[in-house]
Amino acid sequence: xxxxxxxAVLLGGTSPEREVSKSTGKGIIGALLNLGYETVPIDPAYxxxxxxxxxxxxxxxxxxxxxxxxITCMNSGLFKEVGLAFIALHGKWGEDGVIQSLLELxxxxxxxxxxxxxxxSMDKAMxxxxxxxxxxxxxxxxxxxxxxxxxxxxxQKIEKEIKYPCIIKPNDQGSTIGLSIVDNQSEVEAAxxxxxxxxxxxxxEQFIEGREIAVGVVGPDTLPPVEIIPSHRIYDYECKYxxxxxxxxxxxxxSPKLTAYLKAEGLKAYNALGCSGYGRVDFRLTSEDxxxxxxxxxxxxxxxxxxLPKMAQCQGQSFEQLxxxxxxxxxx
Ligand SMILES: Nc1ncnc2c1ncn2[C@@H]1O[C@H](COP(=O)(O)OP(=O)(O)O)[C@@H](O)[C@H]1O
Ligand SMILES: [Mg+2]
Numbered sequence: 001x002x003x004x005x006x007x008a009v010l011l012g013g014t015s016p017e018r019e020v021s022k023s024t025g026k027g028i029i030g031a032l033l034n035l036g037y038e039t040v041p042i043d044p045a046y047x048x049x050x051x052x053x054x055x056x057x058x059x060x061x062x063x064x065x066x067x068x069x070x071i072t073c074m075n076s077g078l079f080k081e082v083g084l085a086f087i088a089l090h091g092k093w094g095e096d097g098v099i100q101s102l103l104e105l106x107x108x109x110x111x112x113x114x115x116x117x118x119x120x121s122m123d124k125a126m127x128x129x130x131x132x133x134x135x136x137x138x139x140x141x142x143x144x145x146x147x148x149x150x151x152x153x154x155x156q157k158i159e160k161e162i163k164y165p166c167i168i169k170p171n172d173q174g175s176t177i178g179l180s181i182v183d184n185q186s187e188v189e190a191a192x193x194x195x196x197x198x199x200x201x202x203x204x205e206q207f208i209e210g211r212e213i214a215v216g217v218v219g220p221d222t223l224p225p226v227e228i229i230p231s232h233r234i235y236d237y238e239c240k241y242x243x244x245x246x247x248x249x250x251x252x253x254x255s256p257k258l259t260a261y262l263k264a265e266g267l268k269a270y271n272a273l274g275c276s277g278y279g280r281v282d283f284r285l286t287s288e289d290x291x292x293x294x295x296x297x298x299x300x301x302x303x304x305x306x307x308l309p310k311m312a313q314c315q316g317q318s319f320e321q322l323x324x325x326x327x328x329x330x331x332x
Contacts (some may be wrong), residue, residue, distance in 0.1 A: 012046070217267060
């Protein structure tokens with residue numbers, strides 16, 4: 001360990017996943033302090049006037065910041081002597097290649113995927129095009145680029161190509177925000193309207209009945225898959241972030257053959273997008289044992305109880321050891 005290294009933890013940000021990012025950031029800062037690193041938290045939403053990161057910061061919900069604060073923050077002296085950035089941001093400008101490109105321009109190394117892989121991972125439709133190209137199974141879909149008042153064409157297309165139930169979701173959100181399961185034609189309009197509140201592009205996707213499995217990747221290695229058993233029909237925001245709303249089987253109860261298949265599919269999806277460092281791949285596994293890839297998360301949640309740390313723990317690696325491994329990969 002190089003405990004002279006100063007690590008900036010970027011957290012907060014301006015996306016709808018700001019609160020989730022603060023939890024990830026808090027988790028990572030805790031691990032870095034335990035590992036003996038000098039650590040500086042930076043919330044780019046605050047520009048060059050950073051808050052003090054006491055309890056109030058983690059407990060307060062504030063959601064409107066000037067857009068140009070990101071660039072003011074990057075141009076400030078906050079990054080002085082920083083040797084590595086650990087990006088704990090989620091969503092727009094954190095996970096989509098934007099902050100990565102600013103760090104590249106500043107010459108600061110960062111953990112996780114590069115600019116293009118981050119941008120592709122954040123864009124579900126582009127990810128799916130890459131999945132198809134690289135032979136990764138993914139649910140059928142079509143894309144809506146602008147909100148249309150008359151949905152009759154869309155309803156026809158769903159009935160012909162996708163069928164009910166289907167999923168309607170924003171193309172570039174996380175945490176299941178703005179996503180609906182649509183069981184019949186009467187629910188289409190509201191679902192489209194909701195998804196367009198979060199994105200300029202909306203995905204209409206075949207609903208995959210099945211088990212919810214996630215595969216973690218760290219460096220060249222896959223971690224033991226985890227099965228998520230949400231108390232709702234899908235793994236929605238409440239099931240993701242409310243204690244007791246989901247059960248987790250770590251490792252997932254899968255035959256050795258199915259485990260190997262899921263790990264291989266996970267790595268294939270991750271590589272299809274050119275990801276590096278670490279990430280988590282989300283699947284639905286059908287009763288016919290076909291794994292449909294929903295997405296790759298290039299900056300997965302990193303609180304000590306998040307999925308990736310759970311997977312690492314299951315093979316005997318502590319949260320601190322996982323964070324240390326990610327840092328070493330970024331520096332190498
Ligand atoms: N096509 C689908 N079929 C079944 N469930 C889905 C589908 N798409 C999304 N879901 C459910 O919604 C959750 C969130 O969807 P996902 O595409 O992973 O977006 P994000 O996690 O970025 O919000 C998934 O974990 C899954 O439970
Ligand atoms: Mg997901």
